[in-house]
Amino acid sequence: xxxxxxxxxxxxxxxxxxxxxxxxxxxxxxxxxxxxxxxxxxxxxxxxxxxxxxxxxxxxxxxxxxxxxxxxxxxxxxxxxxxxxxxxxxxxxxxxxxxxxxxxxxxxxxxxxxxxxxxxxxxxxxxxxxxxxxxxxxxxxxxxxxxxxxxxxxxxxxxxxxxxxxxxxxxxxxxxxxxxxxxxxxxxxxxxxxxxxxxxxxxxxxxxxxxxxxxxxxxx
Amino acid sequence: xxxxxxxxxxxxxxxxxxxxxxxxxxxxxxxxxxxxxxxxxxxxxxxxxxxxxxxxxxxxxxxxxxxxxxxxxxxxxxxxxxxxxxxxxxxxxxxxxxxxxxxxxxxxxxxxx
Ligand SMILES: Nc1nc2c(ncn2[C@@H]2O[C@H](COP(=O)(O)OP(=O)(O)OP(=O)(O)O)[C@@H](O)[C@H]2O)c(=O)[nH]1
Ligand SMILES: [Mg+2]
Ligand SMILES: [Zn+2]
Ligand SMILES: [Zn+2]
Numbered sequence: 488x489x490x491x492x493x494x495x496x497x498x499x500x501x502x503x504x505x506x507x508x509x510x511x512x513x514x515x516x517x518x519x520x521x522x523x524x525x526x527x528x529x530x531x532x533x534x535x536x537x538x539x540x541x542x543x544x545x546x547x548x549x550x551x552x553x554x555x556x557x558x559x560x561x562x563x564x565x566x567x568x569x570x571x572x573x574x575x576x577x578x579x580x581x582x583x584x585x586x587x588x589x590x591x592x593x594x595x596x597x598x599x600x601x602x603x604x605x606x607x608x609x610x611x612x613x614x615x616x617x618x619x620x621x622x623x624x625x626x627x628x629x630x631x632x633x634x635x636x637x638x639x640x641x642x643x644x645x646x647x648x649x650x651x652x653x654x655x656x657x658x659x660x661x662x663x664x665x666x667x668x669x670x671x672x673x674x675x676x677x678x679x680x681x682x683x684x685x686x687x688x689x690x691x692x693x694x695x696x697x698x699x700x701x702x703x704x705x706x707x
Numbered sequence: 708x709x710x711x712x713x714x715x716x717x718x719x720x721x722x723x724x725x726x727x728x729x730x731x732x733x734x735x736x737x738x739x740x741x742x743x744x745x746x747x748x749x750x751x752x753x754x755x756x757x758x759x760x761x762x763x764x765x766x767x768x769x770x771x772x773x774x775x776x777x778x779x780x781x782x783x784x785x786x787x788x789x790x791x792x793x794x795x796x797x798x799x800x801x802x803x804x805x806x807x808x809x810x811x812x813x814x815x816x817x818x819x820x
Contacts, residue, residue: 489770490728491816496716578709609745610709613812636793638776639743642806647807667802671792674803 500614503582507617515707517700518600521618522640523624524605525606528650530558532683533601535604539693544598544700548587551580551605568592578661579610580621582617600698608637619703622643624683627651627660633696634668641669646677648692653682669688710750713812721817725763730819731777735768737816741809742776763819795798 495501521529530550535554537546548569559571570588572580578604580602586677588646592600604611612621621645625633627649634641641647647669655665662680669676681688721733740746748771759765776789777798784800785806795802 488728488730488819489816489818490724490730492720492724492814492815493816494720496713496720496812496814499716499719501728577712579712581712602812610712611743615708637745638792639745639810642743642810668792671802671804672806 489629490617497613503586505615505616507582507586508619509601509617510589512619512668513707514594514597515704516594516597516600517632518603518616519587519696519699520618520621521605521624522604522608522610522611522621522644523606523626524608527606527622527624527629528543528597528683529603529606530561532648532650532681532689534561535683535686535689535695535703536601536693537562539689540599540697541565543598543697546599546601547592547597549561549580549585549602551584551603553578555604561612564696565651574605578605578607579614580604580616580701581614583692585616591594599696608633608640612637612639612642619699622646624648624650625665626664627654628658629660631660631662631664631668633666634672638672639656641676643671644673644676646692646695647678648683651680651682652680652682653685710746710754711758713746714751714754716757717814718757718764719812722762722794723766725819726816728819731763733767733817733819735770735818736814737770737772739772739774739811739813739815741774741778741811743806743809744753744772744812746812755786767819772815774808774811777807778804779807780804 548562550571562569570591588599621644679692779786780796781803782801783799
């Protein structure tokens with residue numbers, strides 16, 4: 488017997504992600520899912536973002552890592568609530584892992600939820616967790632061939648932060664090439680050039696992010 | 708690596724369908740997978756072999772329909788298949804396009820007795 492299904496293989500995750508999204512929507516919380524290769528600068532960017540915005544907005548963080556609490560400890564030092572998820576080998580976060588942290592947060596006192604995904608350029612883009620949008624970091628030492636090699640990441644993201652531009656003099660990487668090829672995959676991608684460590688360009692990212700936080704708060 | 712979670716999901720979905728259709732043995736499974744998913748077929752077959760052991764899906768043939776990436780030009784609406792990302796619209800030369808297929812990740816059907 489033949490059974491015709493035509494079913495999204497990841498439907499179970501989609502359903503949980505939608506539930507998570509409904510909660511964030513109800514509370515007017517902007518949830519962002521930050522993805523990159525290992526070491527591109529996600530935690531550094533999140534620390535910078537918190538330092539500048541924490542007097543203006545109530546921020547919380549979910550840290551996804553295969554192992555260790557290293558990143559969560561750094562975020563905790565900034566004074567905002569943070570929950571660590573250890574995926575125990577899984578190379579991406581999914582909707583269920585996110586919803587399991589919910590009893591540790593007070594969503595009535597939150598404007599922005601930052602989710603740091605596991606460092607990986609393939610599957611984090613496939614698993615929605617209930618975020619408003621995805622943000623991708625690409626650091627210049629990784630090279631300018633990444634849009635062609637990992638198109639789904641660029642396609643699924645709303646913003647691309649090209650990080651570590653302080654290292655441009657030392658690496659072989661064309662920002663122009665990254666921009667052209669990223670926009671071919673996703674013409675609506677907002678692109679920022681930053682040094683998360685030294686602060687260059689971070690203001691433009693924060694201005695953009697603030698608009699999104701305010702829009703979300705007002706949509707409640 | 709994502710082949711593993713993809714296969715877990717496939718097995719879960721099909722198992723939940725079996726009793727509805729009185730199927731005890733799955734013979735074949737047809738998937739539709741877009742190129743943007745970057746699924747490695749051999750990794751998927753291997754994961755299936757491992758995870759389907761001792762289930763009604765053990766030994767089933769997994770067939771993958773490979774779906775190319777198709778873009779629609781934002782300027783002239785010409786639709787074309789992208790072999791690699793460097794191509795511009797063949798009709799007007801613009802490089803802004805919307806992706807209209809290539810993201811599929813679906814179970815189309817399965818067969819069993
Ligand atoms: N030169 C330079 N180094 C940076 C910059 N941003 C981050 N780094 C450094 O890059 C390394 C990795 O940064 P993290 O912020 O830990 O990167 P991550 O993406 O969170 O890493 P994982 O969570 O392990 O995937 C650290 O040594 C940072 O100090 C930057 O803009 N310039
Ligand atoms: Mg980190
Ligand atoms: Zn994964
Ligand atoms: Zn055209």
